[in-house]
Amino acid sequence: MTFVVTERCIRCKYMDCVEVCPVNCFYEGPNFLAINPEECIDCALCEPECPVNAIYAEDELPAGQEEFLELNKQLSKKWANISHMKTPPADADKWKDVPNKRAYLEE
Numbered sequence: 394m395t396f397v398v399t400e401r402c403i404r405c406k407y408m409d410c411v412e413v414c415p416v417n418c419f420y421e422g423p424n425f426l427a428i429n430p431e432e433c434i435d436c437a438l439c440e441p442e443c444p445v446n447a448i449y450a451e452d453e454l455p456a457g458q459e460e461f462l463e464l465n466k467q468l469s470k471k472w473a474n475i476s477h478m479k480t481p482p483a484d485a486d487k488w489k490d491v492p493n494k495r496a497y498l499e500e
Contacts, residue, residue, distance in 0.1 A: 394451050395430035396439055397465050399458040401447035402426055403498050404488035408478040410439035410448060420472040423499035424482065429469035430462070445489045468500060 398410075404424050411419045411426070418432035419439075428439075430451075440448045449455065451462060488494070 394435050395433040395462075395465075396428055396435065396437070396448050397430075397451055397454060397458075397462050398426050398428055399447050399449060399454065399461045400494050400498075401445045401489075402443075403494040404491075405445050405447070405481060405485045407444050407481045407485060408475070409442040409444060411475050412478040413438040413442050414476075417474060417476040418469075419475050420469040421475040421479075422468055422472045425468070425498055426475070427465040427468040427472060430466050432469075464498075 402425050406421075406424055406426055408426070415436060415438065416432055416434050418429045420427045420429060435450075437450070440450070449458070454462065
């Protein structure tokens with residue numbers, strides 16, 4: 394099993410999750426983070442660290458978020474690995490409670 398970054402991360406990209414990951418399985422895109430499911434060891438450390446509740450266990454994905462399992466897999470193969478916390482976007486707080494952000498994902 395793996396953990397999955399979902400839509401709530403789009404345009405927020407807080408990186409508290411990256412800081413606690415013991416295997417560095419996060420990958421950074423322009424406005425989203427992805428978890429490589431082949432590297433994730435299912436430790437669950439990242440899930441409670443996400444300030445916008447964007448990370449779920451694969452078998453607990455909310456309805457409508459299932460596509461993010463495949464998106465995490467695909468995007469983690471083309472984005473750069475990130476192993477330390479960076480500053481989130483300047484407007485992250487503005488986006489944290491915005492629903493339906495899928496159209497804003499920059500792949």
